[in-house]
Each structure stands twice: as C-alpha cells, then as structure tokens.
Amino acid sequence: MDYGVPAALGVAPELMEEVSTGTTIMACVYDGGVVLGADSRTSTGNYVANRASDKITQVMDNVWMCRSGSAADTQNVCAFVKNAVEEHGIMSGSDEPGMADVKLVANVTMQIAYRNKDRLSAGMIIAGWDRRAGPQVFGIPLGGSLEKCDFTLGGSGSAYITGFCDDTWKPGMSREEAEAWIRRAISIAISRDASSGGVIRLVTIHEKGAEKQMFEPAQHPLAYDELPVIRREEVVA
Amino acid sequence: MSGIGTGYDLSTTTYSPDGKVFQVDYACKAVDNGGLALGIKCSDGVVLGVEKLLPFKMLVPGSNRRIAPVDRHAGMAGAGLAPDARQIMSRARSECANYKSFYGDKIPSKILADRMANYLHMFTLYWSVRPFGAAVLLAVRDPATGKYELYLLEPSGECQRYHGMAIGKGRQAAKNEVEKLKLGEMSCLEAVKEAARIIVTTHDEKDKDYECELAWICDDSGGEFKKVPKDIADEAIAAAKRALEDDDAMDAD
Numbered sequence: 001m002d003y004g005v006p007a008a009l010g011v012a013p014e015l016m017e018e019v020s021t022g023t024t025i026m027a028c029v030y031d032g033g034v035v036l037g038a039d040s041r042t043s044t045g046n047y048v049a050n051r052a053s054d055k056i057t058q059v060m061d062n063v064w065m066c067r068s069g070s071a072a073d074t075q076n077v078c079a080f081v082k083n084a085v086e087e088h089g090i091m092s093g094s095d096e097p098g099m100a101d102v103k104l105v106a107n108v109t110m111q112i113a114y115r116n117k118d119r120l121s122a123g124m125i126i127a128g129w130d131r132r133a134g135p136q137v138f139g140i141p142l143g144g145s146l147e148k149c150d151f152t153l154g155g156s157g158s159a160y161i162t163g164f165c166d167d168t169w170k171p172g173m174s175r176e177e178a179e180a181w182i183r184r185a186i187s188i189a190i191s192r193d194a195s196s197g198g199v200i201r202l203v204t205i206h207e208k209g210a211e212k213q214m215f216e217p218a219q220h221p222l223a224y225d226e227l228p229v230i231r232r233e234e235v236v237a
Numbered sequence: 238m239s240g241i242g243t244g245y246d247l248s249t250t251t252y253s254p255d256g257k258v259f260q261v262d263y264a265c266k267a268v269d270n271g272g273l274a275l276g277i278k279c280s281d282g283v284v285l286g287v288e289k290l291l292p293f294k295m296l297v298p299g300s301n302r303r304i305a306p307v308d309r310h311a312g313m314a315g316a317g318l319a320p321d322a323r324q325i326m327s328r329a330r331s332e333c334a335n336y337k338s339f340y341g342d343k344i345p346s347k348i349l350a351d352r353m354a355n356y357l358h359m360f361t362l363y364w365s366v367r368p369f370g371a372a373v374l375l376a377v378r379d380p381a382t383g384k385y386e387l388y389l390l391e392p393s394g395e396c397q398r399y400h401g402m403a404i405g406k407g408r409q410a411a412k413n414e415v416e417k418l419k420l421g422e423m424s425c426l427e428a429v430k431e432a433a434r435i436i437v438t439t440h441d442e443k444d445k446d447y448e449c450e451l452a453w454i455c456d457d458s459g460g461e462f463k464k465v466p467k468d469i470a471d472e473a474i475a476a477a478k479r480a481l482e483d484d485d486a487m488d489a490d
C-alpha cells in the first residue's frame with residue numbers, strides 16, 4: 001500500500017501496512033471441554049513482525065478467544081467484550097465471578113463485530129466451558145455472523161486444512177485425541193501457508209479450569225516431504 | 238404557603254424539610270386508589286391476581302387487562318393508574334427484547350427488575366416529569382437458575398423481592414391474608430384458589446362491578462407467563478364467591 005511516505009524516511013513500504021495475523025486458528029469440543037489452537041506468526045506484509053505471538057486471548061476464566069485479521073481490531077474487540085461481560089456478571093449478581101456463559105460472550109462479540117462490520121477486519125472464535133451448557137465453540141467470521149459448531153477454523157491457513165479437518169473430525173474425542181488432532185491440523189497449515197508459522201499454541205478449557213501449552217517447531221508432527229527440525233544444541237553436540 | 242413544610246409538594250426536585258418527596262407520596266396514593274393486585278410465590282411458580290374495577294356496565298368482559306406478559310418468561314400485574322401501568326409494561330417489553338437482541342438470551346430476573354426500577358426512579362428526579370401513578374408486581378422465571386421470583390416495583394423506584402405481596406385498594410387486608418399462606422411451599426394450583434378468595438373477600442361492596450384476573454408462571458404453564466386457564470380460574474372465582482355468600486348467610490343467621 002502506498003501511504004505517500006517519502007523513501008528518504010527509510011520506512012519500508014511493507015512496514016506501513018496493517019499489522020495483521022495472517023493466521024491459522026481453530027477450536028473444537030471434546031468429551032468434557034474445548035481445545036483452542038493457533039500458530040504464532042504475526043506478519044506485516046512479507047515481514048514477520050512477531051514469530052511467537054499469542055493469538056489465543058482470555059476473555060473470562062472459562063472463555064477464551066482465537067483472533068484473526070487485524071491485530072489492533074481484534075485486541076480491541078476483545079477488550080470491549082471482556083468489559084461488557086464482566087459488567088454483566090456484576091449486574092446479574094453472578095455467584096461465580098470471573099465465569100460467564102460461553103453463549104453470552106459469543107453473542108456480545110458478534111454484536112460488536114456485526115455493528116462495526118464496515119470498520120473492522122476481525123475473524124474470531126469463541127470457545128469455553130460453562131456449567132449450564134458444557135463445552136461450546138462459536139465461530140464469528142468476517143461479516144459478523146455467529147455459528148455454533150463442534151469445530152471451526154479461521155485465518156488464511158484454514159484454507160489448507162478444512163478438507164483434512166472435515167475428513168478426520170470425530171465427535172466425542174478424549175482430551176488427548178482432541179489436542180493431538182488440533183496440533184496435527186495446525187502443523188499441516190503451517191507447512192503450506194506462508195503467513196502461518198512459528199510455534200503451536202493450545203488452550204484447553206474444562207470444568208477444572210484452563211491450561212495453556214506451547215509446542216516448538218521441533219515438536220510439530222511432520223507434514224509430507226517436510227524435513228525434521230534440527231535443534232542448534234543437537235548440531236553443536 | 239403559610240406554615241413550615243408547605244409548598245414543597247409541587248415537584249420531585251425539592252425535598253420537604255423533613256426529607257420527603259411529596260410527589261412520590263402522592264403517586265403512591267394513586268396506586269392505593271386503584272384495584273387490588275396481589276402476587277403469591279409458590280413452590281412451583283408465581284401467581285398474580287388483580288381485582289379489576291369496572292366503572293361501566295357496557296365494558297367488554299376481558300378487555301383492558303391489568304396483567305400482561307412482558308416476555309415469555311416474565312409478566313406484570315399493575316395497580317393504580319392503568320395508562321401508567323401500561324407504560325411501565327411497555328418499557329419492560331423493550332428491556333426484554335433489547336437484552337435478548339444484544340446478549341442472545343432471555344433477560345435474567347434481577348437485571349430486568351433493576352432496569353425497571355431505574356426507569357421508574359428516573360421519573361422522580363426531574364422537574365419536568367411526574368412519577369408513575371402505578372406500581373407493578375413482576376413475576377419472572379430466571380432463565381439461568383430456573384427459579385421463580387416475585388418483585389414489587391414502586392413509583393419511588395424502589396424494587397424488592399417478595400414471597401407474597403398485595404398493592405392497591407384493600408391491600409392491608411389482602412396482605413394479612415397473603416401472610417397467612419404457606420408462601421413458597423404451596424402449589425400454584427392451590428395459590429390460584431387463595432388469590433381468587435382474597436380478591437373476592439377483600440372486594441369492597443361499595444365499588445361497582447369487578448373482574449378477577451388471574452395469571453401465573455409455573456411448571457404447569459411450561460415456565461411461561463400465561464393467563465390461568467379459563468376452567469381453573471372460573472372455578473376458583475366461583476368457589477370464592479360461593480364461600481363468601483355462605484359466610485354472609487351465616488352472619489345473617
């Protein structure tokens with residue numbers, strides 16, 4: 001994009017582009033909880049602005065959000081939703097502060113995304129566990145629609161793995177199966193999508209709480225024709 | 238304007254020297270003059286009843302209802318000025334619809350009660366408006382807990398949760414009767430009979446005709462606010478009237 005910045009200023013044009021998360025994000029339900037997964041590449045055009053970013057953001061103790069699209073837009077939508085949901089918890093006199101209904105969080109997010117659809121480029125996935133309805137996943141893609149699903153994908157990388165996911169999805173997976181499935185899918189997306197990369201991040205939410213995990217490239221399942229990562233310490237040794 | 242304490246009743250924006258807002262007190266008087274409304278919290282729901290006074294013989298039976306649903310899971314009974322009560326109900330409907338469109342779910346009972354109380358309270362703060370001459374009983378099934386709740390909203394903006402309550406004409410006698418009931422323990426089916434009985438017995442003979450309106454929100458009504466089915470309501474009212482006539486006959490003996 002040409003912003004009319006003189007070359008003499010020394011700013012590469014691609015650095016003037018919007019910082020966006022050309023991304024792979026996904027989430028799925030399993031027997032007793034949900035798993036959210038994401039790669040960690042944040043790019044500004046060709047430039048990798050951050051290779052270890054965290055695209056899975058906490059909204060409440062029991063509800064998290066995967067963000068794709070403009071980093072600025074999604075971060076701010078997330079902050080607004082957090083605020084609105086926390087205020088709602090106080091107004092309704094919730095006996096579990098910090099917890100919220102997943103459906104409620106998804107609806108508020110959708111309202112913000114839809115009412116500002118002309119100004120936002122934000123694709124989000126809301127997933128979590130609540131006492132009322134158990135594990136739930138909601139997709140909120142670009143136009144601001146809202147869909148409840150067993151699993152959903154987002155970001156540029158999703159184009160490379162929808163077929164894989166449709167084919168290998170199993171309802172009623174165990175936590176281990178679900179985590180392995182998401183790691184597999186994201187590693188495949190990373191192998192083909194130029195704007196997805198870095199580590200794989202997972203957040204697993206269930207009745208007892210939420211847990212974060214991170215997997216370095218060396219731990220990724222190998223895709224077709226991919227060479228294994230050799231770690232520096234291995235080379236030195 | 239002669240003595241101390243006079244001349245403070247023209248607007249809600251001035252307190253009297255002893256801390257009263259007379260316009261609010263007068264609004265409560267308007268409530269006390271209207272027909273009786275009562276609410277009974279039961280083990281399986283809430284029953285609302287209203288004694289609707291009929292000033293004219295030619296009124297179509299069942300018209301100008303004083304009990305109305307505001308959402309599937311909430312309903313109101315008004316006492317006092319009917320148009321004011323209607324305005325409150327209309328606002329409650331907007332609050333329910335507005336909440337649902339933003340949050341995607343039915344409004345929780347506490348939030349509905351709080352928002353309505355705020356609405357009523359706004360009319361006690363400005364010189365240019367008058368407080369509502371109506372109070373309403375609000376019966377809700379909380380969508381999160383599935384519990385039934387009864388609230389009273391007053392012209393002052395006060396909002397309290399009750400096991401049983403009566404407002405309007407003859408409220409004191411009615412409240413005494415409601416207090417005697419096993420509130421929170423009896424079933425709605427029993428409470429309908431009690432509500433009819435209380436409305437019929439506390440009705441002032443001097444008043445013209447009246448109609449007894451009954452509505453409930455309970456497990457039998459599928460958790461939705463509905464009129465009590467005609468057969469059950471008619472029987473409860475007929476039984477109450479029979480009992481009253483028997484009592485009168487005994488008194489005459």
